[in-house]
Amino acid sequence: MSDAFTAIAALNARYARCIDDGELAGWPEFFTERCLYKVTTAENYADGLEGAVIYADSRAMLVDRVSALGEANIFERHAYRHILGAPFVVGEDGDGTRSETSFVVVRIMRDGMTDVFASGRYVDVVRLDGGDAKLAERIVVCDSSRIDTLLALPL
Amino acid sequence: MSDAFTAIAALNARYARCIDDGELAGWPEFFTERCLYKVTTAENYADGLEGAVIYADSRAMLVDRVSALGEANIFERHAYRHILGAPFVVGEDGDGTRSETSFVVVRIMRDGMTDVFASGRYVDVVRLDGGDAKLAERIVVCDSSRIDTLLALPL
Amino acid sequence: MSDAFTAIAALNARYARCIDDGELAGWPEFFTERCLYKVTTAENYADGLEGAVIYADSRAMLVDRVSALGEANIFERHAYRHILGAPFVVGEDGDGTRSETSFVVVRIMRDGMTDVFASGRYVDVVRLDGGDAKLAERIVVCDSSRIDTLLALPL
Numbered sequence: 001m002s003d004a005f006t007a008i009a010a011l012n013a014r015y016a017r018c019i020d021d022g023e024l025a026g027w028p029e030f031f032t033e034r035c036l037y038k039v040t041t042a043e044n045y046a047d048g049l050e051g052a053v054i055y056a057d058s059r060a061m062l063v064d065r066v067s068a069l070g071e072a073n074i075f076e077r078h079a080y081r082h083i084l085g086a087p088f089v090v091g092e093d094g095d096g097t098r099s100e101t102s103f104v105v106v107r108i109m110r111d112g113m114t115d116v117f118a119s120g121r122y123v124d125v126v127r128l129d130g131g132d133a134k135l136a137e138r139i140v141v142c143d144s145s146r147i148d149t150l151l152a153l154p155l
Numbered sequence: 156m157s158d159a160f161t162a163i164a165a166l167n168a169r170y171a172r173c174i175d176d177g178e179l180a181g182w183p184e185f186f187t188e189r190c191l192y193k194v195t196t197a198e199n200y201a202d203g204l205e206g207a208v209i210y211a212d213s214r215a216m217l218v219d220r221v222s223a224l225g226e227a228n229i230f231e232r233h234a235y236r237h238i239l240g241a242p243f244v245v246g247e248d249g250d251g252t253r254s255e256t257s258f259v260v261v262r263i264m265r266d267g268m269t270d271v272f273a274s275g276r277y278v279d280v281v282r283l284d285g286g287d288a289k290l291a292e293r294i295v296v297c298d299s300s301r302i303d304t305l306l307a308l309p310l
Numbered sequence: 311m312s313d314a315f316t317a318i319a320a321l322n323a324r325y326a327r328c329i330d331d332g333e334l335a336g337w338p339e340f341f342t343e344r345c346l347y348k349v350t351t352a353e354n355y356a357d358g359l360e361g362a363v364i365y366a367d368s369r370a371m372l373v374d375r376v377s378a379l380g381e382a383n384i385f386e387r388h389a390y391r392h393i394l395g396a397p398f399v400v401g402e403d404g405d406g407t408r409s410e411t412s413f414v415v416v417r418i419m420r421d422g423m424t425d426v427f428a429s430g431r432y433v434d435v436v437r438l439d440g441g442d443a444k445l446a447e448r449i450v451v452c453d454s455s456r457i458d459t460l461l462a463l464p465l
Contacts, residue, residue: 083394
């Protein structure tokens with residue numbers, strides 16, 4: 001369990017760095033080929049509702065999404081900074097290691113102003129086999145029900 | 156020391172998750188039966204003053220507090236998200252392992268607005284014996300001298 | 311690599327605590343005698359520009375800086391709280407272990423208001439040999455191009 005803790009903390013640090021540095025082309029590589037990536041709200045998640053702001057169930061869909069962003073980004077010039085808590089390792093089952101990690105994302109506007117953009121938790125299934133940890137599932141549960149629908153960058 | 160570091164980081168992740176998920180009934184379980192839980196300000200703490208916004212010296216008192224909150228919460232519908240730094244393990248003595256951890260708590264209002272609600276550090280004595288780490292002391296030292304006196308959820 | 315991860319996370323926790331507790335006299339001790347400490351912006355860093363808001367290339371310069379702050383601090387009474395992410399260990403070379411860590415700093419004003427003061431990442435070279443990890447380089451890359459020029463405390 002302590003190994004899983006360290007491996008997932010390191011995976012999360014790489015994941016956040018990839019997005020915050022704008023290296024989005026590398027982002028799909030954090031996922032297994034068949035995967036689940038979803039951005040939803042705490043309210044929908046608690047109610048078991050299916051509605052999601054973003055939904056992808058393969059790495060190929062994530063690649064598509066990132067390509068689309070490449071162009072959109074020209075219009076949106078602000079940066080993000082993810083700060084993640086330590087992972088809470090829930091346990092292991094046939095799918096992989098289940099873990100949850102809190103996040104806060106601050107947004108830095110072009111004029112230098114910084115505010116809290118989003119907060120929530122990642123609900124993950126992580127494949128730790130082999131040297132390279134991968135996300136089989138990452139459900140991004142946002143605390144706020146008001147998610148920016150122009151959400152440009154992945155969370 | 157590296158084991159203590161990982162054990163306390165994992166304890167803190169579970170602790171924050173318990174509060175942020177609203178599972179308050181489980182919160183007293185993070186403490187030993189005779190314990191110290193105190194919320195105070197940096198100014199009072201530095202001056203060695205006894206005044207505390209919240210004070211409890213047994214797990215039973217924490218249970219009482221949580222029961223009271225169960226009802227109050229009906230009126231207060233906003234969420235919190237704790238982001239904790241890595242623990243700084245100060246050392247060990249007869250009481251347990253002394254450690255400090257920085258925290259920032261953001262508050263998500265009903266309308267979706269998010270702001271920084273509180274920041275500070277936990278000054279802890281942790282009992283690591285046995286599989287299950289427990290808090291013998293958690294003094295919550297808030298940076299701001301203006302603590303919300305309606306403080307509903309534990310920090 | 312997992313050892314480096316834990317050692318750097320612990321170093322960062324001590325570093326942040328030193329600044330947030332106002333124990334600035336101890337801050338230069340985190341660096342090797344010949345070192346590089348620089349505060350710059352993401353824009354300058356990406357463009358490879360040399361301009362830096364703060365620049366020091368020896369521990370002695372850091373000691374000087376801290377002495378100057380001791381007096382300036384009388385006029386500036388607000389506190390900071392650093393929250394650091396987990397380190398991303400990039401790799402090792404002849405200089406030491408290269409690592410990057412995200413940070414967000416919140417500022418607590420005298421009247422209790424708290425806002426996000428700065429965010430960015432540390433780009434570090436860490437010497438792990440011996441029991442005591444030291445910074446041979448810490449380049450503080452701020453996300454915002456609007457860094458407070460009155461920047462009193464180190465980041």
